[in-house]
Amino acid sequence: MLPAVILAGGLSRRMGGGDKGLLLLAGRPVLAHVRDRIAPQCGRLALNANGDPARFAGLGLPVLPDAVPAGVEAWPGPLAGVLAALDWAAALGAAGVITVASDTPFLPGDLVARLAAAGPFALAAGTEDGGPRLHPVCGLWPVGLRDALAAALAAGERRIGLWAQAQGAAVAVFPAAAPDPFLNLNTPDDLARAEAALRHEV
Secondary structure: OOOEEEEOOOOOHHHOOOOHHHOEEOOEEHHHHHHHHHHHHOOOEEEEOOOOHHHHHHHOOOEEOOOOOOOOOOOOOHHHHHHHHHHHHHHHOOOEEEEEEOOOOOOOOOHHHHHHHHOOOEEEEEEEOOEEEEEEEEEEEEHHHHHHHHHHHHOOOOOHHHHHHHOOOEEEEEOOOOOOOOOOOOOHHHHHHHHHHHHHHO
16 A cells, blocks of 8 residues: 655644644544544555654654755745655655645545546545636655656745646546535634534534
8 A cells, every 4th residue: 555644844824823733623633633534545654744743743653854955945835745755655665655635634535546546646636616626735646756846846846736737647536525525724714614514424
């Protein structure tokens, strides 16, 4: 099974800063919900985050800091987390790695299977009223992209979806569901929506 990395290296500005993944959702950290959704679908699992890794000790996952090429400013966005994931997967001898966002507690149970079926390099898209919407942090990345991604980061690239599609990424479209499998908890209102959705599931 492919390894996977939960990307939690962002600044969470719209949530007021700090670690979104450590906010409580139904009495448990958001990251615990994400971990429990993706863990049955992958092999080794790690967390990408910056700063003191001790704050994530309760999750029982290795913590990988962003991989930032020389000369690149700190916090270069999710592509640096993807590069860290690729480096880790390469060290494990894996051909690719799954990445997911740290604030998506309702990930599909067939996320990895659908991404792998789309090809060795694929991004997830959810189905919405206006058609598919790309969720590029959730993807399958081949380790052969490491050098190209490091060069792109050093050149100033920060747009994860556009860069990935320019490299030939396929798109795996997931059907609409309730709750939204790709709901991002970007604001306190989003967190409240997730709480309500979990109460409805119970």
